[in-house]
Amino acid sequence: EAGVVQSPRYKIIEKKQPVAFWCNPISGHNTLYWYLQNLGQGPELLIRYENEEAVDDSQLPKDRFSAERLKGVDSTLKIQPAELGDSAVYLCASSSDRAEQYFGPGTRLTVT
């Protein structure tokens, strides 16, 4: 069974540029999560989807961050415009129940 797929694995952009990350969850997993992980910290939830509905986006900075999961399968997270402080690893996870989440390898973003 394929795991959670994320692309790109690495991205370097200049500040004020837009960037987008893509995630394809494990087949059959209805719940999809986007996390932010800063160096030396644990993952922090940005947004959680149940199918195509965003059921918890309270931690998503909506002035510059947006996300979508149009058909309830894969998802895109966008930052526009990026700031220096957005440099981090962006993790996608999926689950078929509310507890055990399976993570992708993440996208390491560097904003210069």
Place this chain on the structure above:
Amino acid sequence: DQQVKQNSPSLSVQEGRISILNCDYTNSMFDYFLWYKKYPAEGPTFLISISSIKDKNEDGRFTVFLNKSAKHLSLHIVPSQPGDSAVYFCAVLNAGGTSYGKLTFGQGTILTVHP
């Protein structure tokens, strides 16, 4: 306000000995507790979990203990192996409210197992 704390940033043990990783939490609404393991350049991998109705769960070399009165959980690895060297995150699950189903992670503990 950190709801989940792993107070030891790192732990070093000898191969064959026991590794004990600790985690403290503040919110009694948490009802499910998990440990994740992370290698460099990979996402966290689920390791073991425990429900709040239990105080111990064992899976091979890994055992998780939960002390609800102290709001403390620990992960024991016996015997430790060099391949166990990784970052270990504890995570807790919200049982209710607007954050139902949300996982909150600790900061992680870097475990190094020396041959």
